[in-house]
Amino acid sequence: MFLICVQVLILATFAPYTWAKDIVLQDIAPLSAQRAWNARADLNEHVLSLLDSDIFLWGDSATGTFGNLTVFTPKDDEHIISLDRFKPLIASSVCLDTSITISFKDTTAFAAAKKQWEWVNNAESHSFILVVGTGDCGWNTQRQPFLVTSFKYDESNQSLHLDAAPRNWQEIIHTYKLNVGTLHNSSVISSPAKRYHSESPIPFDWLLRSNQLKIDLDQGETILFDCDPCGTEGSFLFNIDLDVEYFIPVRADLSLFTSRVSATITPKFSFSISLSEKKELWKKEFGPFPIDAILIPGILTLGPEIIPAITIDFSGLKVVGTMSASITAKVQDGSSISFDLLPYLWTAGLLPPIPSAEGWDTSLSTTPVKVSAEITGTVKATLDASVVLAAKILGYGITAGISVGPFAQEKLTTVISSTAVCPEDPYRHTTGVKVDGKYGFEVRAKVSQTGISNEPVLDFRLFNASRPFPGKVCFGISGTAPIPVNPSGSPAATCSNTIDDPSNCGSCGYFCSPREDCVDSTCKAPPDPNTPATFSPKIQPGAGTSPEGGWGFTADAWQYVQNEISLALEDHVIFEGRRTVNTECMSVLLTGANSILPGDHSVIPAKSNLVFETRKEPNPDYCCVAFFQDYGCKLVPGQYRTNCAGFQGPSPIDIRSWQIYNCTGRYHVFGQPDPGCVGNCS
Numbered sequence: 001m002f003l004i005c006v007q008v009l010i011l012a013t014f015a016p017y018t019w020a021k022d023i024v025l026q027d028i029a030p031l032s033a034q035r036a037w038n039a040r041a042d043l044n045e046h047v048l049s050l051l052d053s054d055i056f057l058w059g060d061s062a063t064g065t066f067g068n069l070t071v072f073t074p075k076d077d078e079h080i081i082s083l084d085r086f087k088p089l090i091a092s093s094v095c096l097d098t099s100i101t102i103s104f105k106d107t108t109a110f111a112a113a114k115k116q117w118e119w120v121n122n123a124e125s126h127s128f129i130l131v132v133g134t135g136d137c138g139w140n141t142q143r144q145p146f147l148v149t150s151f152k153y154d155e156s157n158q159s160l161h162l163d164a165a166p167r168n169w170q171e172i173i174h175t176y177k178l179n180v181g182t183l184h185n186s187s188v189i190s191s192p193a194k195r196y197h198s199e200s201p202i203p204f205d206w207l208l209r210s211n212q213l214k215i216d217l218d219q220g221e222t223i224l225f226d227c228d229p230c231g232t233e234g235s236f237l238f239n240i241d242l243d244v245e246y247f248i249p250v251r252a253d254l255s256l257f258t259s260r261v262s263a264t265i266t267p268k269f270s271f272s273i274s275l276s277e278k279k280e281l282w283k284k285e286f287g288p289f290p291i292d293a294i295l296i297p298g299i300l301t302l303g304p305e306i307i308p309a310i311t312i313d314f315s316g317l318k319v320v321g322t323m324s325a326s327i328t329a330k331v332q333d334g335s336s337i338s339f340d341l342l343p344y345l346w347t348a349g350l351l352p353p354i355p356s357a358e359g360w361d362t363s364l365s366t367t368p369v370k371v372s373a374e375i376t377g378t379v380k381a382t383l384d385a386s387v388v389l390a391a392k393i394l395g396y397g398i399t400a401g402i403s404v405g406p407f408a409q410e411k412l413t414t415v416i417s418s419t420a421v422c423p424e425d426p427y428r429h430t431t432g433v434k435v436d437g438k439y440g441f442e443v444r445a446k447v448s449q450t451g452i453s454n455e456p457v458l459d460f461r462l463f464n465a466s467r468p469f470p471g472k473v474c475f476g477i478s479g480t481a482p483i484p485v486n487p488s489g490s491p492a493a494t495c496s497n498t499i500d501d502p503s504n505c506g507s508c509g510y511f512c513s514p515r516e517d518c519v520d521s522t523c524k525a526p527p528d529p530n531t532p533a534t535f536s537p538k539i540q541p542g543a544g545t546s547p548e549g550g551w552g553f554t555a556d557a558w559q560y561v562q563n564e565i566s567l568a569l570e571d572h573v574i575f576e577g578r579r580t581v582n583t584e585c586m587s588v589l590l591t592g593a594n595s596i597l598p599g600d601h602s603v604i605p606a607k608s609n610l611v612f613e614t615r616k617e618p619n620p621d622y623c624c625v626a627f628f629q630d631y632g633c634k635l636v637p638g639q640y641r642t643n644c645a646g647f648q649g650p651s652p653i654d655i656r657s658w659q660i661y662n663c664t665g666r667y668h669v670f671g672q673p674d675p676g677c678v679g680n681c682s
Helices: 031-037 040-047 107-121 191-196 342-346
Strands: 002-013 022-024 026-028 053-060 065-072 078-082 090-095 099-104 127-132 144-154 159-166 175-182 212-216 222-227 231-245 248-265 267-274 280-285 293-296 300-331 336-340 356-358 362-371 376-393 400-416 431-447 458-468 474-478 517-519 522-524 551-555 572-575 578-583 609-614 624-628 640-644 647-650 657-661
Touching (some): 099 107, 222 300, 248 400
Parallel strands (some): 002 376, 078 127
Antiparallel strands (some): 053 065, 065 175, 090 099, 099 159, 144 159, 175 231, 212 222, 248 300, 300 362, 336 356, 400 431, 431 458, 431 474, 517 522, 572 578, 609 647
């Protein structure tokens, strides 16, 4: 079994990390405050009013990350207000450890502040939160909340002296809603946040820099491992929602969204080993590679890292040679997964909720497995590229993750036989490797409890799909089997498939040698393209009596421009002065722009749908066609195919030239006299 798997793991935790740099989200003044600054008639009563809730915004235009904190003060003895709301009205603010002094520019604003804030002096239990913007105290490098319990005023300089002490966010706010993330839906983006819209907050670009790795195993063996290309591309968008009521979380959601995410693994092994059945594990980590941390000072720390690793398992491997494959998975943009993390924050023992997911349609491209060795045993190769999000939000840790993994699984068995191991092997090798494999992808969700255990509480497979691996299922390696003979000593019919086997000779499991074709249960050699067609005298076409032979040959229209290789009289073989429907060597001149072999348009690619039709003649019944991989109709073993009686199906080889032979009728251009016809013939 040969297993190749790629996993993309996204986790959030708050273990310490070293990040590339800090991206500090900047304060954004709310629109209500901006409008109030421009409507001075309303300032006195509106802007200075103590509130039951207030909104605080942050953003970063480079990453498109936006933060929204709504703080509620639902009790009768508390309120809140942001200095941003009335900042144009003040002349200065001086902040100390136990007080704040605010001086106003005019008597109107000063009088309004005294009136609106007198409430805090009415009872000893009354207090309000005053949030000072970054730099407004002179020494504060971030928004700073203060708890105000009373105030005095000075008419002479129009100032208020507040009894206020600085507090951290975690201890001063008890009921709030926090939303932090990337704005992935422009239709719901509010005006102050639109300038922070972006599509690449958490990059997921990593490429293996070393093209060859040397693997030393415990059993003393060495394996060379190439992986080119191996890596990931794209980015992840994220959204975090945390709702808290009186210090108790009531909602904790984490959502992740894909943006041009893809992963590729192209492993190639070079072996010369013989291992026991004991399993061996080899693992190498690359990195960690730090990504810029996202910070809302005092509120949130989010520090991503990419930690790729390659893991290879070996068991009972006996091989000399090489083995390779390639898989790339591209995930549908906007695929999402949402986690309910509430049970992991403050409760234990609850049944882990299953995350919800949308999208995740993944396109897979792959190249067939290639084997050049006798292989027995098991190899498992895994590329695990992880993005780790270290998050701490107002004292709460959130851990969740997702893995997206394309994989290929191959079961390889070495077979030794006295006859040909692989039915379609033109060289009839007696030793070969049979492959039974599949490839696909899966999406997994993982959640852990921060500070309790590093092991995931939830490891759930959201989606998986697989399909049979393309390409050959049997590889001939060595040895050559003789062509079977019947009791009389003459060669037996040895055909194998519907293209080379119109008479179904291969139903017994035989096939013709590389230079033969099956016709009426007999292996027949194709004609020498340099020799004109010859027929038995008894079937020579008579003047006006023999029916004209007919044939048609077409390929997929988008791959084969038929009129570019239409027949002209000079292309036909001369038979006793008459042009027959046999042809000389015909070259493929042009194929369509969608050819599966870019840059080589003079070829009908392998697996193209072909149709060959022929009209029945008296004897030997049908016209025949020969396809050649070479441009000059050369009879190179394994590089040509022949067929009589017609067929429809995929081309077994790339076709660069072809030839029609074995026809007994004559070629006749409609509306023109037959140059070989004597008398009244049509």
